[in-house]
Structures are given as C-alpha cells and as structure tokens.
Amino acid sequence: xxxxxxxxxxxxxxxxxxxRLRFVLIHDRAExxxxxxxxxxxxxxxxxxxxxPIDREGVxxxxxxxxxxxxVLVDVPLLNANGRRRKAERPA
Amino acid sequence: MKSAVITVTSGxxxxxxxxxxxxxxxxxxxxxxxVVLIDGDIGLRNLDIVMGxxxxxxxxxxxxxxxxxxxxxxxxxxxxxxxxxxxxxxQTRDKSAINAQQMKHLCDELRSDFDYILIDSPAGIExxxxxxxxxxxxxxxxxxxxxxxxxxxxxxxGLIEAAEKGPAHLIINRIVPARVRRQEMLSTEDIAExxxxxxxxxxxxxxxxxxxxxxxxxxxxxxxxPAAQAFHEIARRITGEIVPFQPLxxxxxxxxxxxxxx
Ligand SMILES: Nc1ncnc2c1ncn2[C@@H]1O[C@H](COP(=O)(O)OP(=O)(O)OP(=O)(O)O)[C@@H](O)[C@H]1O
Ligand SMILES: [Mg+2]
Numbered sequence: 001x002x003x004x005x006x007x008x009x010x011x012x013x014x015x016x017x018x019x020r021l022r023f024v025l026i027h028d029r030a031e032x033x034x035x036x037x038x039x040x041x042x043x044x045x046x047x048x049x050x051x052x053p054i055d056r057e058g059v060x061x062x063x064x065x066x067x068x069x070x071x072v073l074v075d076v077p078l079l080n081a082n083g084r085r086r087k088a089e090r091p092a
Numbered sequence: 093m094k095s096a097v098i099t100v101t102s103g104x105x106x107x108x109x110x111x112x113x114x115x116x117x118x119x120x121x122x123x124x125x126x127v128v129l130i131d132g133d134i135g136l137r138n139l140d141i142v143m144g145x146x147x148x149x150x151x152x153x154x155x156x157x158x159x160x161x162x163x164x165x166x167x168x169x170x171x172x173x174x175x176x177x178x179x180x181x182x183q184t185r186d187k188s189a190i191n192a193q194q195m196k197h198l199c200d201e202l203r204s205d206f207d208y209i210l211i212d213s214p215a216g217i218e219x220x221x222x223x224x225x226x227x228x229x230x231x232x233x234x235x236x237x238x239x240x241x242x243x244x245x246x247x248x249x250g251l252i253e254a255a256e257k258g259p260a261h262l263i264i265n266r267i268v269p270a271r272v273r274r275q276e277m278l279s280t281e282d283i284a285e286x287x288x289x290x291x292x293x294x295x296x297x298x299x300x301x302x303x304x305x306x307x308x309x310x311x312x313x314x315x316x317x318p319a320a321q322a323f324h325e326i327a328r329r330i331t332g333e334i335v336p337f338q339p340l341x342x343x344x345x346x347x348x349x350x351x352x353x354x
Binding site: 013014016017020023024028031033034035036038039 | 141146147148149150151152168183184302303305306307308
C-alpha cells in the first residue's frame with residue numbers, strides 16, 4: 001500500500017479483508033493473543049533502550065508461521081549520533 | 093442513569109446479530125452514552141473483527157472470569173467514540189467456559205461504569221444463549237424477512253418470555269424494499285403480526301455492510317448509508333426517544349429502484 005492510498009483510504013476493501021484475515025488466523029491457530037505483541041514490543045524497547053540508541057517508533061514485532069514452524073520476528077532500527085535513523089552501509 | 097444490559101439474539105445463525113450489536117453499540121456511544129460490547133460467542137468470536145479491534149486483544153472475558161486478569165485488562169477502548177469499549181471473548185474455548193452466574197457477575201461488575209452493556213449472543217438456543225440471556229434487562233431479537241429465521245425468532249421470543257426477560261424487541265434485518273413491493277419478500281408488518289412483537293428497527297440490505305466489515309469500521313462510524321441510518325434510529329429508540337419509522341431507502345441506484353431491481 002503506498003502513501004497516497006493510505007492517505008485517501010483508497011486501498012480496496014477486499015485486500016484489507018485478506019490482510020486482516022491472515023493476521024487473525026495466524027494468532028487463532030497459535031493461540032497467541034494479537035495484543036500481546038504490543039506488550040512484548042514495549043518490553044523490548046524498555047530492555048534495549050538503556051544500552052542502545054534505538055529508534056523507538058521504528059520497532060516492529062511480528063508473529064509468523066510457516067508450516068508448523070512459528071517465530072517472533074523483532075526488528076529494532078538504531079539511531080546514529082545525530083539521532084537519525086542509521087542507514088545500512090552500502091558497498092561502494 | 094441506571095445501566096441496562098441488552099442481549100442481541102436470534103435463534104437462527106447468520107442473520108446479523110454481530111453486525112447489529114456492533115453498530116447499535118457504536119451508535120449509542122456516538123450519542124454520548126457509555127457503552128461496552130461483550131462478545132458472548134465463545135469459541136467463534138467475531139465482534140472484534142467487525143469492530144476492527146482484533147489486533148488489540150490481550151485478555152478476554154474468559155481470562156477475567158477465570159481470574160487471570162482484572163476487569164479493566166479485558167476491556168479494549170475504542171477511540172472512535174468518547175466511551176466505547178469491547179470485551180472480547182476467547183476464540184479457543186467452548187461455550188461452557190462461562191456460565192450464566194458468571195455472566196451475571198461480569199455484567200454487575202460493569203454496571204457502575206456503563207449506561208449500556210450490549211451482549212452479542214451466539215446462534216442457537218443452547219448453553220451459550222442461556223448464558224447471554226441470564227443478565228439481560230431487555231432483549232433484541234434479530235430476524236431476516238425469510239420464513240425459517242422468523243420461525244426461529246418465534247422460538248427465541250418464547251424462551252425470552254419464559255425466562256421473564258421480555259418483552260423482546262424485534263430488528264428486521266436485510267429488508268429489500270423493492271422485493272417487498274413486488275411481494276417477493278415478507279413485509280415488516282407481516283413479520284410483526286405473526287410474531288406479535290414490537291419492532292424496534294428495520295435495517296435494509298446494504299452493500300456497505302460488507303465493505304465496512306472488510307475494513308473493521310462499523311457503518312455508523314462514517315457515512316450515511318441506509319443501514320447506518322437505520323442503526324442510528326434504533327440507538328435513539330433504545331434511549332427512549334420516539335423516532336418515527338422512515339420510508340425505506342434502498343442502496344441501489346435510482347434507476348434500479350425505479351425498475352424494481354434494487
Ligand atoms: N443489513 C445487511 N446488509 C447486508 N449484509 C448484511 C446485513 N446484515 C448482516 N449482513 C451480513 O450477513 C452476514 C452475517 O452477519 P453477522 O455475522 O452479523 O450475523 P450473526 O447473526 O452474528 O451470525 P452468527 O449466528 O454466526 O453469529 C455477514 O456477512 C454480514 O456482513
Ligand atoms: Mg455473530
């Protein structure tokens with residue numbers, strides 16, 4: 001979904017339905033309440049922010065299931081010295 | 093204001109209980125009432141989806157009843173209205189996880205904080221239905237203009253009266269005015285007459301319902317679709333206001349309506 005679609009809410013509702021459905025099914029099957037991920041996110045932010053310059057807004061926590069393997073995927077972007085999001089170094 | 097527990101039920105499945113509960117609850121909250129919606133359909137929860145609050149669930153009504161969380165932790169605040177909350181239920185338990193006594197206790201705990209406690213009952217007339225009926229001060233029976241759902245509504249109305257939870261009020265959902273005019277569909281007058289039950293709302297078939305459910309935005313939250321208008325009127329009638337019944341608008345185009353194909 002691009003920014004324009006987000007702004008004007010023009011993403012078609014069938015796509016939204018599919019995305020929401022996928023999300024609830026993953027959580028129903030794993031018996032993990034979806035809101036738990038937000039609590040885990042808060043815990044991770046609290047634990048890491050003491051030791052690392054993290055971009056709190058950018059932290060994402062996802063639950064993922066492929067076949068019979070389940071995992072929690074955590075992405076924590078770091079800030080650089082000027083407090084900006086640190087970009088991955090590109091090979092020259 | 094004294095709180096009221098309102099149970100939304102039907103007998104037959106799939107007639108629109110969850111859709112009605114979500115929209116009427118939201119409409120009451122938009123009127124400034126303090127509202128909590130309780131999902132009474134343990135094991136087949138859907139109210140969270142229709143309200144678009146599914147990703148906020150941490151604890152549910154069964155967790156509260158079984159002592160794993162405090163009441164407040166099982167409530168999800170819906171920020172689209174001043175005082176609107178959802179109490180989801182468990183998806184992976186069965187109907188017997190909460191009994192009638194526990195449901196009454198749950199509602200009593202909520203009474204001091206809310207004007208309206210709406211319970212979305214499961215289909216059927218078994219355990220789950222009786223659990224949701226137990227705390228009710230009043231009942232809304234949802235039916236479609238179609239023989240089998242009216243027959244099942246009659247059975248449910250009888251059970252509501254036997255439990256001294258009556259009189260039940262009727263919501264006729266998914267009316268297609270053009271088909272009533274062509275005499276292909278039971279009219280609201282016919283249904284009220286055979287059930288000898290007072291109608292509190294007539295909700296037209298409305299294609300906006302599907303889109304709003306896809307998105308998790310109840311139709312009453314935005315826009316003036318025919319169903320949204322009907323739900324707003326039901327909410328006002330619930331508060332005691334006398335709202336005359338409007339001639340029904342269909343959601344089809346003017347041409348479709350003229351030619352009776354809405
Ligand atoms: N007025 C309406 N116009 C169009 N579609 C509607 C209307 N009311 C309900 N529906 C659709 O009918 C279907 C069943 O609705 P809903 O889930 O609210 O019924 P229910 O009585 O809660 O079902 P269950 O017995 O399974 O709990 C849904 O797909 C819903 O979007
Ligand atoms: Mg339902």
